[in-house]
Amino acid sequence: MIQFEHYLIVSALLFCIGLLGVLTRKNLLVLYMSLELMLNAANLALVAASRFHDNLNGQIMVFFIITVAAAEVSVGLALIVALFRRRQTTNVQDLSELKL
Amino acid sequence: MIETLFFITFALLTLICALLVVANPFSRNPVTSAMFLVLTIISMAGLFVLLNAFFLAAVQVVVYAGAVIVLFLFVIMLLDIEEEERRKLKQFSVYSGILVAGVVAVIAITAILSSGIGAYASASPVIQGNPAPLGKILFRDYLLPFEILSILLLVAMVGAILLSKKDLK
Known part of the structure; x- marks a missing residue:
């Protein structure tokens, strides 16, 4: 029988895969996709908690997270397009002006 | 029994596709990553169905696979980033990234297993979806x-x- 812990472990592993992508990839677009993976890991944990604790508030939270993620992606991709128009790159190693 | 089988299938599919999004050994093309992200999202919608969250499974497929990934693909194809994928990754940053993610995974899983969080869960869920x-x-x-x-x-x-x-x- 599948327990609450199993879903939480899948969620933790998914979060760590997203973290791995954020830490190792250099392309801004793939970095954004890794961020989406991490948000989805949180969603999975919240839905599992909602199911196993008989409380629908977790599902409402996931609904809000999905909406905020959609807004975040639209603004972030617009920023990437503006950045590419100015600098002709989406590689994070070429964007290091703020580094000391 | 059949629920366990479906859980294992969808969980493995989610994790393998997520791994192929960030670390595909065959292609570093962002389009490939976006396609595997679609597969990840859809198998995660399967997990939501197993958790009796049917509405959220539908929203997941419509909003993520239907809108967000299409936006990603739009931008990838709008920006011509062919030369990006030939650049080499630095060995040090790859290994340190794997180390950090692995340590976080071990800490999280140990915490989940040792906290006994499942003891508070109800055995027979009342949410019908x-x-x-x-x-x-x-x-x-x-x-x-x-x-x-x-x-x-x-x-x-x-x-x-x-x-x-x-x-x-």
């Missing part, structure tokens, strides 16, 4: 956050249009 109670909660208890969220979407839309204009004046 009917979207009507969800709508009642959303429009009764969470009406103000819902309206604020609509304003947030409007602001995001205006911001995205403004940011992608040619000259920011």
Whole structure:
């Protein structure tokens, strides 16, 4: 029988895969996709908690997270397009002006 | 029994596709990553169905696979980033990234297993997956956050249009 812990472990592993992508990839677009993976890991944990604790508030939270993620992606991709128009790159190693 | 089988299938599919999004050994093309992200999202919708969250499974497929990934693909194909994929990864950053993610995974899984969090879970869930109670909660208890969220979407839309204009004046 599948327990609450199993879903939480899948969620933790998914979060760590997203973290791995954020830490190792250099392309801004793939970095954004890794961020989406991490948000989805949180969603999975919240839905599992909602199911196993008989409380629908977790599902409402996931609904809000999905909406905020959609807004975040639209603004972030617009920023990437503006950045590419100015600098002709989406590689994070070429964007290091703020580094000391 | 059949539920366990479906859980294992969808969980493995989610994790393998997620791994192929970030670390595909055959292709570093962002389009490939986006396609595997679609597969990840859809197998995660399968997990949501197993958790009796049918409405969220539908929203997941429509909003993520239908809107967000299409937006990603639009931008990838709009920007011509062919030369990006030939650049070499630094060995040190790859190994340190794997180390950090692995340590975080070990810490999280140990914490989950040793906390006994499953003991508080109810054995027989009462949530039947009917979207009507969800709508009642959303429009009764969470009406103000819902309206604020609509304003947030409007602001995001205006911001995205403004940011992608040619000259920011």
